[in-house]
Amino acid sequence: MRGFLAKVSQLDRRVIFLLMAVAVIIPLLFPAKLSVKVTPESKKVFDLVESLQPGDLFLLDMDYGPDTMAELEPMTYAIMRHAHRRGARLICMCLAATGVSLIESEIRTVAEERGMEYGRDYGYLGYRPYPAAVILSMGQDIRQSFPIDYYGTRLDSLPIFRNVKNYRDFKFVLSVNATSGVDAWIMYGKERYNFPLAIGVTAVMAADYYNYLQSGQIVGILGGLKGAAEYETLLGEGERATIWMNIQSICHLLIVVLIIIGNIAFMAGKKDQS
Template sequence: MAANFFEIMERLDRRWIYLTVFVALSIPFFIPIPLRIEVMPECKDLHERIEEIKQQNEKDPDNAKIVLISISWSANVQAECWPQHEAIAEHCLQIGVPFAAFSFISPEGPQFGEYVLDSIKRRWEGIKDEDFNSDDEELREKLAPLKRRYDRMGKNWREIQYGVEYVNWGYKYMDLAALMTMISDLYGIFPEDYKGAPLQDFPMMKQVKGFVDCALIVEITGSGTLLTWVMYVTPQSGSDLAFACTGVMAPEAYPYFKSKQIIGLLSGMDGAAQYEKLVGIKARGRKGMESQNLAHLWVILMVILGNLSFLYKRKKDRDDSKK
């Protein structure tokens, strides 16, 4: 019986593996799996840095700095990069750190920047004002991070003030020289935002001359764009750099986190889920982790089964040759 099973496993058609992975990925869509997300230092550090920027801006409002999100992701990697983008944008909006978004490698980037904000707005629409002061302690605790926005803005907390809280610079094809120009002269490259309005006229952009006025640059990507920032831009602009990337790109980024050339690192959907936990939301990251969790376990199980059948076959071959 067992022998038969291992023989089948050894000859297993790859399409069966595809099918079972599909099932493992789909189960959490119907049966939610409660998961406890552990927040790792590389995620915590990024969260703390944005909180610090808030405090610095409060102390010195005349010299307020912004966070810049570089959208180097597109449709293909949206499963991992969208939740990262959403969690970081949500954090900035919650505490009132102005942030800008732009793209230099993904023409669709600015469009996705808008979709992400729409998604945040849609999620907020499901929250009633009275929920912030609800008798339900659990609900109050859950909404505590967002309450900071409610306390600051009152009834209009659902409206994202374009130009004050957030600006979308748009996309421009650029080479290294153009990106380096933006360190001190942003408006030479981006005179207008993505809709064609003069960028310098927006209140939050008044004190921004270039990357030098971005306290933190968050590169969200599925590509190898990290070196461009680490080598050429941030050492010159003096900005901190955080890297949010697809899971597969993360190993390449760890050396830079260790050497403090990047101050925060979100790795794939797991990184997004950790950040979501810190900002008190359950969006695409934490929901997606349920599927990823099960699929990972399934792959581990398949690898173990594959090895057992391999060992069985090797033993059988040896026995046969002895005979």
């Protein structure tokens, strides 16, 4: 046993990388079916979208790029599909320069899949820099920040934008975000113009925003892949996030086992030294 523990404490880190790769690849090839427990904060986001009536309009802000798409893309797909199922209309926008084309392709994918028509069922405003200024000016008139949409069309020539002036014309704002733009949405959007705001963030960011949930400054929060998997579960469309979350669980189990073995080996080594 001592020999094994001594070997563990000298283990090449590449072995751990290899174990992690195996823990990801095998369940990807042979998907496991583990249950996903829905948390109240994710349920609140789902309920917000579920409350939409046919024809209702909401603003979906998507601020992420290729580096975080693995975490946030499943979330936006689930939200857009849900909105379409409710018969709601959505206006999308992006405040992250590296994501503007990616977001456009994601919106188009869901629109083609569900037969949504551009300008009637959904619209895409595109990207503008400096989130704080954009969010503040949109509170007065979205045309101040976005006189034209992503494709260069004047907003008033598209039916979906015609009667939209500012946040008051949206049922709520949902920001799926991997940047500090979330703070801007809370500070310059919610606090200044007082509209219902829900967020979806990467797992790294999630812990920093729970206090806003406690204070009622946000309605709900979707945290990383787990949040997306919970949303998919509520939607009854267990797709990518749910499968990926099962893989996460296996990886987490591996990490826990490695931490326990590592600590035992460390303590055994310390005892030997003393």
